[in-house]
Amino acid sequence: MSGSPLIEITDLRIRFHGDDGRITHAVDGVDLSVANGATLGLVGESGCGKSVTSLAIMGLLPKQSAEISGAIHFDGFDLLKTPDQMLRDLRGNRLAMIFQEPMTSLNPSFTIGDQIIETILRHRGGSRKSARERAIDLLRRVHIPSPERRIDEYPHKLSGGMRQRVMIAMALACDPRLLIADEPTTALDVTLQAQILELMRELKAASGAAIILITHDLGVVAEVCDEVAVMYAGEIVERAPVDELFSAPQHPYTVGLLGSIPRLDHRTEQLATIEGMVPNMAQPPAGCRFAARCPFVLDACTKAPPPLIEVSPSHLSRCIRAPLERLVS
């Protein structure tokens, strides 16, 4: 990894205030940074705070219910203190996001062409004609067949995979510095998925953009990420270069995850499982949040929250028993 971070998140905390007075601690003290040209994978259990973290970066959390603290430094701004107008200019321009649900961000009453062209005109200006040409070119780059014709179609006419690719075309419209991709390939077949991942690699190579890739597919992580952050119950529990994470994970949750995916080269009758459930985030446990599901648990684990410790300079783990090799040697 080289260069200074393009984005640096410090002590991000996000709480949701429910109507019934319940408070959900969705994100609890997250530190993250991504360098120019690097791809960070963000993985973790459903509900652990991945999407909420990325929405905080984009400034898209609901103002009424979300209480946010900490700092998000990007390109000279603290995004949490940036006025809305300026955030709007950043979004879609230097900061772009591919959302988990493509339909939530495509407007059903405009053609896909109108939506891409609008983005280009707003951020880059120029003539409508040249914006349309660029839009067609973008659709071609994301492998939409007959883009000259498809550009005038409405989102509901497209298949799920095509909508996903339109979203990507839109995100690429202004050559963003940071692209956040929230499960960009989950709804796609492997052949299409391969094309999208290729596209993201191309983007990175061509423009040096940084990428935060949220996915539950560890195969995808291994293919495109340089570094990985594993989240559990609102916290980062492990952070490591991709090779190290897959060869010598340092948090028991990561071990469980890696053991639970079937391997092509490894015939097992039984896959590893992580028993139990995630803790209730209205009342997070006092100690380690993974303790209730962790086979390596000690008394000390449940007394105080484990700190994020350096197992090696680039490898962090929030487990008091790390380095885990000691447990099995």
Added chain:
Amino acid sequence: MTALLEVEGLVKHFVAERSLFGRALAHVKAVDGVSFSLEAGKTLALVGESGCGKSTVSRLVLRLIEPDAGSIRFEGRDLLALDASALRAFRRKAQIIFQDPYASLNPRMTVGQILTEPLALHGLVPSAQRHERVAELLRLVGLEPRLERRYPHEFSGGQRQRIAIARALAVEPKLIICDEPVSALDVSIRSQILNLLRELQDRLGLAYIFVSHDLAVVKHIADHVAVMNLGQIVETAEADALFSAPSHPYSRALLSAIPVPKPQAKRSRIVLQGEIPSALNPPPGCRFHTRCPYVIERCRTEMPQLVPDGIGHATACHRTSELPSSAAIVPSDGGFSPVLEKLVAAFSGGPEAVRGSGVSSLGTHPA
């Protein structure tokens, strides 16, 4: 051994567009001449791109929809000739579970009621014993019997899928169709359901038709695989044979693109070019010819038939014998590193497997 299920020349076309006067203008050839068989206690996986007809085949096999042509034999009996009461008896023997367990469970019924319903419907268990049977079903899928009074929304996604499986098992089926049963679940929960499906198969001799787009999961769970493209099976083989030597150009592209959890994995990915044709208007000849790197003139006009090689592997391609070697097409993930191997074993072995582990009775393991 006669097969549990034999499907021959199945065809289903849907009307995609009608004229103002209700005349059909366009048809989707969702399933177009599909044949396969499945033995009791075995798993057949259906794989292929979205829209290639996997779910339609599943619904046809259950006779939830009627085919336009073809035959389906279940335990040697022609399914399409069954009268109403015989069809009801068949419905007991073949069940389906879906991707989204939440959508398939009635939110206003307790788990106990959900599981009692099929028992009552098919008059399977005398009412006095139904309660005991419900408890047994819940234990079978790894849930505590006391949970029967709860409603679906009080469960996690993985638990809901267990309930859906328990409901399918209630009628003691011979065949369960699993249509993307783990796609909506967390990775950590997924493996519990896959383990459960396997264990139930061993214990109860169930046959599965398993639909999934996760090919590593398919390799893990399937005995046989049928690769579909635009309503047709283009290749079928034993899972191990297919994964070690995929023959059809489409299967090769599909398997070459599997993302594997190994950074810098060696691979030779085949990236497909060309338009994905639509099932509305499938191209003449080989339906894969618009994207096939090996296409020749003959492919554009003549439809290849599924030709068996005599040892259980069948391929529908004019050029099967001329294609380059299929070695090293499926990427290698190298299995676990030695350290990971030990860590996973320790993780699965629980506290005893770990050195210097002092605790057990913290009460932190959820009941």
